[in-house]
Structure formats: structure tokens, C-alpha cells
Amino acid sequence: MGLPVLLDAYAYGNRWRYLNPAEKGLLSGLALAAALAARSPLAAGVVFACMAALTVGGARIPLLTYLRLLLLPAGFLLAGVASLVVSFGGGDIPLGTLPGIGLSVFLSETGLVQASLVLVRSLGAVAALYFLALTTPMTEIIGLLRRLRVPALMLELMVLAYRQVFVFLQIAREMRVAQASRLGYATTGNGFRSLATLGANLYLRAHHRSQLLHRSLVCRGYEDDLRWLERDYPRSTRNLLLAAVVGGGLLALSLLV
Amino acid sequence: MPPVLEVRNVEFSYPDGTRALQSLSLGFARGRRTALLGRNGAGKSTLFALLNGIEKPGRGEVHFAGAPVGYDRASLRQLRRSVGVVFQDPDAQLFSASIREDISFGPVNLGLSRAEVRSRVEAALAAVGLSELAERPTHALSYGEKKRACIAGVLAMDPKVLILDEPTAGLDPPMAAELLTLLDALHDRGITVILATHDVDFAFAWADDICVLQEGALAFHGAASDYQAVGRSFPSLGLELPWVYEVFAELHRKGAVTGDQPPRSRAELLARLR
Ligand SMILES: Nc1ncnc2c1ncn2[C@@H]1O[C@H](COP(=O)(O)OP(=O)(O)OP(=O)(O)O)[C@@H](O)[C@H]1O
Ligand SMILES: [Mg+2]
Numbered sequence: 001m002g003l004p005v006l007l008d009a010y011a012y013g014n015r016w017r018y019l020n021p022a023e024k025g026l027l028s029g030l031a032l033a034a035a036l037a038a039r040s041p042l043a044a045g046v047v048f049a050c051m052a053a054l055t056v057g058g059a060r061i062p063l064l065t066y067l068r069l070l071l072l073p074a075g076f077l078l079a080g081v082a083s084l085v086v087s088f089g090g091g092d093i094p095l096g097t098l099p100g101i102g103l104s105v106f107l108s109e110t111g112l113v114q115a116s117l118v119l120v121r122s123l124g125a126v127a128a129l130y131f132l133a134l135t136t137p138m139t140e141i142i143g144l145l146r147r148l149r150v151p152a153l154m155l156e157l158m159v160l161a162y163r164q165v166f167v168f169l170q171i172a173r174e175m176r177v178a179q180a181s182r183l184g185y186a187t188t189g190n191g192f193r194s195l196a197t198l199g200a201n202l203y204l205r206a207h208h209r210s211q212l213l214h215r216s217l218v219c220r221g222y223e224d225d226l227r228w229l230e231r232d233y234p235r236s237t238r239n240l241l242l243a244a245v246v247g248g249g250l251l252a253l254s255l256l257v
Numbered sequence: 258m259p260p261v262l263e264v265r266n267v268e269f270s271y272p273d274g275t276r277a278l279q280s281l282s283l284g285f286a287r288g289r290r291t292a293l294l295g296r297n298g299a300g301k302s303t304l305f306a307l308l309n310g311i312e313k314p315g316r317g318e319v320h321f322a323g324a325p326v327g328y329d330r331a332s333l334r335q336l337r338r339s340v341g342v343v344f345q346d347p348d349a350q351l352f353s354a355s356i357r358e359d360i361s362f363g364p365v366n367l368g369l370s371r372a373e374v375r376s377r378v379e380a381a382l383a384a385v386g387l388s389e390l391a392e393r394p395t396h397a398l399s400y401g402e403k404k405r406a407c408i409a410g411v412l413a414m415d416p417k418v419l420i421l422d423e424p425t426a427g428l429d430p431p432m433a434a435e436l437l438t439l440l441d442a443l444h445d446r447g448i449t450v451i452l453a454t455h456d457v458d459f460a461f462a463w464a465d466d467i468c469v470l471q472e473g474a475l476a477f478h479g480a481a482s483d484y485q486a487v488g489r490s491f492p493s494l495g496l497e498l499p500w501v502y503e504v505f506a507e508l509h510r511k512g513a514v515t516g517d518q519p520p521r522s523r524a525e526l527l528a529r530l531r
Binding site for chain 1: 330344349365367374394397
């Protein structure tokens with residue numbers, strides 16, 4: 001399963017699904033701010049640990065799944081911070097010489113400190129966002145953004161794009177299976193050709209579909225804005241306070257430590 | 258009774274020059290159930306687009322409730338308030354990943370109050386039997402469930418005329434039977450229901466009137482119970498007769514069934530065997 005499908009499946013089926021998205025959003029937002037503001041790896045690490053624990057322990061996202069989901073951003077992060085740590089030609093800690101071209105490789109001490117801070121901070125930010133993404137369906141996050149007065153046009157785009165991601169995943173999967181069953185991927189050459197036609201056809205299908213969608217929206221009275229009824233959530237002052245205290249605590253910690 | 262929705266001498270061509278409808282005149286009587294049959298490309302979907310004002314006829318007129326349909330914003334809004342269309346492909350209709358939100362779209366556009374919208378959404382969900390699944394995201398629904406969500410989205414607008422383009426395609430037999438029950442319930446509420454289908458048996462089991470389009474023109478229009486007229490026209494139109502009719506005719510000839518009117522369903526046929 002692809003990442004969007006996995007994220008989505010948990011967003012709809014976790015223990016905190018029916019909590020008010022405002023509460024989860026507040027916690028996630030404060031934790032994100034805390035991760036970005038953190039000046040020490042310790043503070044950022046606490047944000048990460050805290051959000052990961054809430055996601056796995058609180059919302060009951062399976063630990064293995066969670067780790068798998070972290071792997072993707074972690075990979076990007078490691079590749080990114082490597083450039084902070086490694087330098088060629090001169091630096092603090094010599095590592096050795098590249099065979100063949102004779103270039104000496106060094107580790108930078110300040111680079112190491114910087115890199116660890118960037119790494120933990122980014123992981124903290126990822127954990128803060130994953131907390132919201134894994135506990136709250138996209139439609140509810142959009143509802144929350146609407147209450148935060150995000151412009152309607154942006155929200156409409158998000159709603160349409162989100163739905164279409166799944167429509168296209170499905171179409172692409174069906175087209176791929178259809179191609180594969182006729183040996184479209186039997187050789188590397190065939191594979192490239194099949195992939196190219198798949199891409200081109202996906203675009204055409206997208207175009208056609210957008211016309212059909214527009215037509216059916218028009219039938220239901222669409223004129224120039226996409227409006228719908230938001231659902232109501234149970235409000236819990238206790239949860240809101242809890243979110244504010246935990247999030248605020250993390251933020252205070254990262255500003256002080 | 259004057260038809261509630263009618264096309265008069267309508268011609269329609271797509272921008273690429275395909276002539277989809279030619280001098281078509283056809284009226285749908287208030288409160289009747291009409292099934293529209295016709296081969297692929299006969300013009301059924303095109304006719305529906307005209308009936309809802311999505312496409313404008315090149316020649317001729319569309320009439321609703323006795324008056325010609327206008328194509329300004331206000332007239333179209335009025336028409337779409339009363340005539341709801343459920344299209345063929347559910348994925349091309351559901352815009353939101355939340356089916357509740359999707360179904361609320363039409364009622365919100367009607368300018369109803371929040372409370373009214375909410376009660377209509379719940380009633381529509383119940384009518385199509387989706388109340389249990391309303392929390393699921395759209396992409397986690399099966400094809401038939403998505404199809405029902407589309408129907409709910411139009412039902413929630415409380416249309417006077419409900420048009421469905423191939424509602425049974427992709428439904429399993431129990432689901433199709435449930436759809437039939439739903440459509441009958443709507444009919445009992447006085448809603449005029451028009452549907453296009455390739456399922457001749459379904460059409461005859463359900464409809465009061467049968468229309469056949471052929472290459473954009475009307476080739477047959479009559480009562481579903483008029484079994485002699487159907488028997489005369491259908492073979493020359495390249496259409497199959499419903500199997501109950503064929504079996505009944507044969508059994509009737511052999512004197513193995515009671516009555517002269519053909520049955521509408523398998524159950525009725527079985528009940529009338531001697
Ligand atoms: N967007 C379009 N552009 C050009 N031609 C079209 C378009 N849509 C339909 N047509 C053509 O118009 C004719 C009528 O098509 P229509 O979709 O109304 O048929 P239909 O009876 O609904 O067929 P089906 O049973 O396959 O759904 C066909 O010849 C079709 O190729
Ligand atoms: Mg069609």
C-alpha cells in the first residue's frame with residue numbers, strides 16, 4: 001500500500017478518530033511550533049518522543065507501522081544532513097582518503113552538532129504532523145482549516161485534490177494491471193513504453209473526469225462555490241485544556257532549554 | 258395528463274459534429290416510471306443532459322411543467338431544483354471524501370437551513386441504506402455503495418423528477434433488487450422517475466412506460482404491459498424481449514399458464530403456472 005492509502009486508513013480507524021479535530025489540531029500545531037523553535041536536541045527530542053508516544057500509545061497506531069512511516073522522511077533527512085557533517089579537503093576529524101581521486105574526507109565537529117539538532121528538530125516536526133495526519137481524516141482537517149479562516153478557494157482545491165488522489169490511484173492501478181496482463185512490463189523496454197502511455201492517458205482521463213465532475217456538480221446547483229455542511233463535534237473543555245497544556249509545555253520547554 | 262418534462266423536436270450535435278439526437282419529441286408523464294432503452298451511443302445520456310439543462314438543444318425546445326426551459330441562471334436553477342440527475346460513473350460525481358459532506362452539497366446549494374440540510378442528508382442516507390457506512394471515506398466504498406451515495410446526493414434535493422443513467426450497471430442482483438424497492442418507494446411518493454438501462458428484464462419488471470431510442474430518434478414509446486406492441490417492435494429494433502414475456506408466450510401457447518396478460522416478474526410467472 002502506498003503512503004497516502006496507509007495514512008488515510010489510520011486516520012479513519014484510530015482510537016482518537018472522534019475527538020474534536022480542534023483539540024488534535026491545537027496539540028499538533030503547538031508541538032510543531034515547539035519542534036521548529038527548539039534550540040537544543042534535548043528539547044526537540046522531547047517533542048518527538050512525546051508526539052510519537054501519543055500517536056502510538058494514545059491513538060493506538062501500531063508501532064511497526066509508525067516506524068515504517070517515519071522511515072521515508074528519515075531517509076530524506078539523513079541524506080540532507082550528511083552535507084552538513086561531511087566535508088572534503090579540510091575539517092576537524094579526518095576520516096580517510098577516497099581511493100582513486102585522492103580526496104581526503106573530514107567530519108566537521110560544529111557540523112555534527114548542527115546536524116543532530118536539525119535531525120531531531122525535523123523528526124519532532126514530522127511527529128507533530130503525523131500525529132494530526134494519523135488521527136484525523138483529511139476532510140476534518142479541512143473543516144478545521146475553514147474554521148481558522150483559510151480562504152475558501154484553497155479549501156475547495158484541497159477537497160477536490162484529496163478525493164482525486166484516490167480516484168487516480170485506482171485508475172492508474174487498473175491501467176497498470178491491464179498493461180501488465182498484456183505483457184506491457186515484460187521487458188525493460190516494454191516497461192518504459194507502457195509507463196509513458198500510462199502517464200499520457202492518465203492525463204487525458206483526468207481532464208475528461210474533471211469535465212464530468214463539473215457537470216454533475218452543476219446538476220446539484222453548483223454555481224461558483226463549493227459548499228457543504230460541516231459536521232459537529234463533541235466539545236470537551238478538558239481535552240482542549242489538555243492539548244493546550246501539553247502543547248504549551250512543549251513549546252515552553254523548547255524556548256527555555 | 259400533460260407531461261411534466263418534455264422535449265419537442267429536439268436536435269442536438271456535439272461540438273465535434275456527432276449528431277446525437279434528431280427531431281426527438283418525447284414527454285414524460287407526471288408520476289410515471291419510464292425506462293429508456295437503446296443501444297450504446299443511442300443518445301440516452303445526451304437526452305438526460307438536455308433534460309437537466311446541461312446541454313442546450315440546437316433546435317427544438319425542452320419543456321418543464323408546461324413552460325419552455327430558459328437558459329439564464331435563474332431559470333436553470335429553477336429547473337435543477339426540480340429535476341435531479343444521477344450519472345453513470347459514481348467516481349465522476351462524488352467530489353468529497355466524506356459522503357455526508359457530498360450529500361449535503363445539493364441541499365446547501367438550495368439555501369436550506371443547517372437543521373434542514375442535516376435532516377435531509379440523514380433521510381437520504383437512510384433511503385439508500387448507507388447510514389451505517391456514512392463515516393467511511395468515499396474511496397473505501399464499493400462501486401455499488403458509491404452508486405447509492407450518488408443517488409442519495411440527488412434525493413437529498415427532493416426533486417420532482419429523478420433521472421438515473423444506468424443505475425443497475427455494476428450492481429449485484431440483490432443490490433439491483435434493493436434499488437428497485439427504493440425506486441418504487443420514490444414512485445409512491447409521487448416522484449416521476451426516468452431511467453436508462455441496458456437490462457431489458459429490469460426495465461419491464463419495473464417501468465410503467467418503455468421508450469426506445471435508436472440513433473438519436475424515438476423508435477418505440479408505449480406501456481410496458483402492452484406486450485403485443487412490444488412483441489411486434491422489439492425484434493426489428495434489435496432488442497431482446499424480456500425473458501418472462503418469451504417464456505410466458507410459449508407457455509400460453511401450450512396452455513400451461515393462467516390469464517392472458519404476461520407477468521412482470523419471475524415470481525408472478527411461477528405463481529401462474531398451471
Ligand atoms: N462529449 C461528446 N463529444 C462528442 N460526441 C459525443 C460526446 N458524448 C457522446 N457523444 C456521441 O453522441 C452519441 C450519443 O451518445 P450518448 O452518450 O448519449 O449515448 P448513450 O445512449 O448514453 O450510450 P451508452 O449506452 O453507451 O451510455 C454517440 O454517438 C456518442 O459517441
Ligand atoms: Mg450513456
